[in-house]
Amino acid sequence: xxxxxxxxxxxxxxxxxxxxxxxxxxxxxxxxxxxxxxxxxxxxxxxxxxxxxxxxxxxxxxxxxxxxxxxxxxxxxxxxxxxxxxxxxxxxxxxxxxxxxxxxxxxxxxxxxxxxxxxxxxxxxxxxxxxxxxxxxxxxxxxxxxxxxxxxxxxxxxxxxxxxxxxxxxxxxxxxxxxxxx
Amino acid sequence: xxxxxxxxxxxxxxxxxxxxxxxxxxxxxxxxxxxxxxxxxxxxxxxxxxxxxxxxxxxxxxxxxxxxxxxxxxxxxxxxxxxxxxxxxxxxxxxxxxxxxxxxxxxxxxxxxxxxxxxxxxxxxxxxxxxxxxxxxxxxxxxxxxxxxxxxxxxxxxxxxxxxxxxxxxxxxxxxxxxxxxxxxxxxxxxxxxxxxxxxxxxxxxxxxxxxxxxxxxxxxxxxxxxxxxxxxxxxxxxxxxxxxxxxxxxxxxxxxxxxxxxxxxxxxxxxxxxxxxxxxxxxxxxxxxxxxxxxxxxxxxxxxxxxxxxxxxxxxxxxxxxxxxxxxxxxxxxxxxxxxxxxxxxxxxxxxxxxxxxxxxxxxxxxxxxxxxxxxxxxxxxxxxxxxxxxxxxxxxxxxxxxxxxxxxxxxxxxxxxxxxxxxxxxxxxxxxxxxxxxxxxxxxxxxxxxxxxxxxxxxxxxxxxxxxxxxxxxxxxxxxxxxxxxxxxxxxxxxxxxxxxxxxxxxxxxxxxxxxxxxxxxxx
Numbered sequence: 001x002x003x004x005x006x007x008x009x010x011x012x013x014x015x016x017x018x019x020x021x022x023x024x025x026x027x028x029x030x031x032x033x034x035x036x037x038x039x040x041x042x043x044x045x046x047x048x049x050x051x052x053x054x055x056x057x058x059x060x061x062x063x064x065x066x067x068x069x070x071x072x073x074x075x076x077x078x079x080x081x082x083x084x085x086x087x088x089x090x091x092x093x094x095x096x097x098x099x100x101x102x103x104x105x106x107x108x109x110x111x112x113x114x115x116x117x118x119x120x121x122x123x124x125x126x127x128x129x130x131x132x133x134x135x136x137x138x139x140x141x142x143x144x145x146x147x148x149x150x151x152x153x154x155x156x157x158x159x160x161x162x163x164x165x166x167x168x169x170x171x172x173x174x175x176x177x178x179x180x181x182x
Numbered sequence: 183x184x185x186x187x188x189x190x191x192x193x194x195x196x197x198x199x200x201x202x203x204x205x206x207x208x209x210x211x212x213x214x215x216x217x218x219x220x221x222x223x224x225x226x227x228x229x230x231x232x233x234x235x236x237x238x239x240x241x242x243x244x245x246x247x248x249x250x251x252x253x254x255x256x257x258x259x260x261x262x263x264x265x266x267x268x269x270x271x272x273x274x275x276x277x278x279x280x281x282x283x284x285x286x287x288x289x290x291x292x293x294x295x296x297x298x299x300x301x302x303x304x305x306x307x308x309x310x311x312x313x314x315x316x317x318x319x320x321x322x323x324x325x326x327x328x329x330x331x332x333x334x335x336x337x338x339x340x341x342x343x344x345x346x347x348x349x350x351x352x353x354x355x356x357x358x359x360x361x362x363x364x365x366x367x368x369x370x371x372x373x374x375x376x377x378x379x380x381x382x383x384x385x386x387x388x389x390x391x392x393x394x395x396x397x398x399x400x401x402x403x404x405x406x407x408x409x410x411x412x413x414x415x416x417x418x419x420x421x422x423x424x425x426x427x428x429x430x431x432x433x434x435x436x437x438x439x440x441x442x443x444x445x446x447x448x449x450x451x452x453x454x455x456x457x458x459x460x461x462x463x464x465x466x467x468x469x470x471x472x473x474x475x476x477x478x479x480x481x482x483x484x485x486x487x488x489x490x491x492x493x494x495x496x497x498x499x500x501x502x503x504x505x506x507x508x509x510x511x512x513x514x515x516x517x518x519x520x521x522x523x524x525x526x527x528x529x530x531x532x533x534x535x536x537x538x539x540x541x542x543x544x545x546x547x548x549x550x551x552x553x554x555x556x557x558x559x560x561x562x563x564x565x566x567x568x569x570x571x572x573x574x575x576x577x578x579x580x581x582x583x584x585x586x587x588x589x590x591x592x593x594x595x596x597x598x599x600x601x602x603x604x605x606x607x608x609x610x611x612x613x614x615x616x617x618x619x620x621x622x623x624x625x626x627x628x629x630x631x632x633x634x635x636x637x638x639x640x641x642x643x644x645x646x647x648x649x650x651x652x653x654x655x656x657x658x659x660x661x662x663x664x665x666x667x668x669x670x671x672x673x674x675x676x677x678x679x680x681x682x683x684x685x686x687x688x689x690x691x692x693x694x695x696x697x698x699x700x701x702x703x704x705x706x707x708x
Contacts, residue, residue, distance in 0.1 A: 039312070039313050043310065046288075046308070048308075049290065050253075050292070051213055052255075056255045059257075164288050171285070
C-alpha cells in the first residue's frame with residue numbers, strides 16, 4: 001500500500017502535466033480559425049476604399065511581423081498577444097462609428113477577446129519575452145495608427161485606411177500562428 | 183499637301199480622344215468620382231495566375247470593349263495604372279499575374295466599358311487576395327488500374343517570373359480526395375516552384391473491382407476560398423492473377439484445416455469411447471427374433487454305476503501250497519463257479535447294480551445267462567473277430583446308459599464303442615483263451631437284444647486287460663462270479679456246462695464286501 005502511493009502520485013503528476021501542457025497543434029488550429037473569422041468580419045466593414053486613396057498611409061509595421069522567419073514560439077505568442085490586444089483596444093475606442101455594422105463589430109471584438117484568452121491560457125507556464133524589441137515596435141506601430149486617427153479626426157476614410165491596415169495585420173498573424181509548431 | 187492636313191486632323195482627333203478618355207487612360211492620382219460600384223469583380227487563381235473577371239450589375243448595359251486600371255492602398259501613392267493587356271479588350275477578364283503579386287494587399291481595380299467609343303460603364307472595386315481570391319483547381323485525368331489510380335495533374339509549363347517571395351500561388355497545397363463507398367480519404371501535396379507541367383500522383387493500395395471517385399482542390403495556408411473540382415470516377419478492373427484469390431484461398435485452406443482438426447478430434451473421441459457410444463447389442467447377445475426352441479425333454483442323466491475297479495496281474499498262478507511239486511503249478515483250476523475273466527468290454531453287466539430292492543432278479547440271471555452262454559470257442563471266435571455281431575449297430579445309447587437301471591453294475595472294462603473290430607490284444611487273448619474256457623458270451627447274439635431291452639445294458643469304457651470285473655456271487659453258486667483275463671479263466675470250460683457261471687449270480691446279491699473277501703485283496707477268484 002505504501003509503495004503504491006508514490007507511484008500513484010507520480011502518475012497523477014504526469015497526467016496533470018500532460019493536461020496542463022500546451023497542445024500547440026490545437027492552439028494553432030483555434031487561432032487560425034479565429035483569425036480567419038476576424039478577417040472576414042473586418043472585410044465586411046471595409047466599403048469603397050477606392051474613394052480613400054488620398055488618405056492612404058503606410059504605418060510601417062515591423063518587418064519581422066510582416067514576414068516572420070525562424071521566430072521562436074514564445075516570442076510569436078507574445079507578439080500575437082500584443083497585436084490582438086492593440087487591435088482590440090483600437091476598435092474599442094469607437095470615437096466615432098461612421099455607419100459600422102454593430103453586429104459585425106461585436107462579433108469581431110468577441111473573436112479578438114477569445115483569441116487573447118486562448119493565448120493567455122497557453123502562456124501561464126513558461127517564460128515569455130514580453131519586453132522584446134518586436135513588441136516595442138508594435139506598440140509604436142499602433143500608436144502611430146492612433147495618432148493618425150486623431151489627425152484625421154477619425155474620419156470615415158481614416159478608419160477605412162486603418163481597417164485596411166488591420167486587415168493586413170490579421171494576415172500577418174496567420175504567419176505567426178504558423179510558427180506555433182511542436 | 184493633303185496628307186499633311188490629314189495627319190494634323192488625326193492628331194487632333196487622338197488628342198480629343200485622349201482628353202475624353204483622359205480619366206480612363208491617364209494617370210489620375212485620385213479616383214474619379216464618376217466611377218461607381220456597378221461592377222462585381224472576382225479574382226481567381228487559375229494555373230497559378232490571378233485572373234480578374236468582372237460582371238456588370240446592370241445587365242442591360244452591354245459594353246463591347248473593356249479597359250482596366252488598377253491601384254492599391256499600400257500608401258505609396260501609387261497612381262491608377264492601366265493594364266495594357268486589358269486595354270480595350272472584349273473579354274470580361276484580365277490576367278493580372280504581372281501586376282498583382284501580393285496576397286496581403288488591397289488592390290483597387292477600375293473598369294471602363296464602352297461601346298462605339300461611348301463609355302457605358304465606369305466602375306471600380308477592391309480586391310484583397312488573401313480573402314477574396316478563389317483558388318481554382320487544376321485540370322486532371324484519372325486512370326484506374328487493379329489496385330491503384332493514376333491522377334494526372336495539368337499545371338502550366340512554367341511559373342510566372344516574379345521576384346522572390348512574390349506570387350499569389352505561394353504557400354498553396356493541392357488536396358486530392360478519393361471517395362469509395364462513402365469513405366473519403368485526402369492526400370495533400372505541397373506546391374512549390376517545381377510544380378510545373380503535367381505530373382502524375384498515384385493513389386495505391388486500392389481494392390480491385392471497386393468504384394473510386396477523385397476530386398482535387400487547392401488550399402492556402404490560411405483558410406482561403408477554395409473551389410473543388412467535379413468528381414471523376416473510375417471502376418478498377420478485377421484482379422486477374424492468383425493473388426486476388428489469395429485471401430479467399432487462404433480462407434478456404436484455413437476452413438479446411440479447421441474441419442480436418444475437428445474431424446480428427448471427433449474420431450479420436452469416438453474411438454476412445456467418449457462419444458457416440460454404441461447402443462446396439464452385439465449380435466451374439468441379440469436375442470430378438472431368435473426362435474426359441476423348446477428344448478426337448480431333458481435327457482436322462484447318464485446312468486452312473488458304481489464299479490469297483492480291481493487291478494489284477496495278467497498272469498497269475500495259483501499256488502497250491504505245494505512246495506515239492508516242480509511242476510509249474512497247476513494252475514488253479516478255475517472254478518467256473520468262481521467266475522470267469524473277460525476282457526471284453528463290449529458289454530458287461532454292472533457289477534453292483536444297486537440296492538437289492540431295486541435289483542431285478544432277472545437282471546442277475548440275465549448276466550449269468552450271458553456269461554454262461556456258448557463256449558469260449560464261440561466266444562473267442564466271435565471275439566477274435568472283434569466285431570460286434572449284434573443285430574444292429576452298437577447302440578450309442580448303451581454307453582449312455584451304463585448306469586441305467588438299478589442293480590446293474592459293471593466291472594472295470596472297456597466298452598467297445600464302435601462297430602469296428604475288437605482290439606488286437608483282445609484277439610490275442612482270445613487265442614490264448616482257446617485253451618481255456620472262455621466264459622460264456624455275456625451277450626450272446628440271441629440274447630443281445632431280443633431278450634432284454636436296450637435300456638438294461640450299461641456300457642462304459644474300461645480297459646479290461648488290467649482289471650478284474652467282479653460279479654457278485656449267485657445264491658447257489660457259492661462263489662462270486664468273476665470276470666477276468668482269459669488266461670486265468672481256463673477252468674471255465676468245465677464250469678460252464680454244469681455250474682452256472684458267474685453270470686448266474688444275481689446281481690442283486692452282489693456284495694462288495696463279500697466279494698472282496700473272496701478275492702483276497704482285489705483279485706478275482708476262480
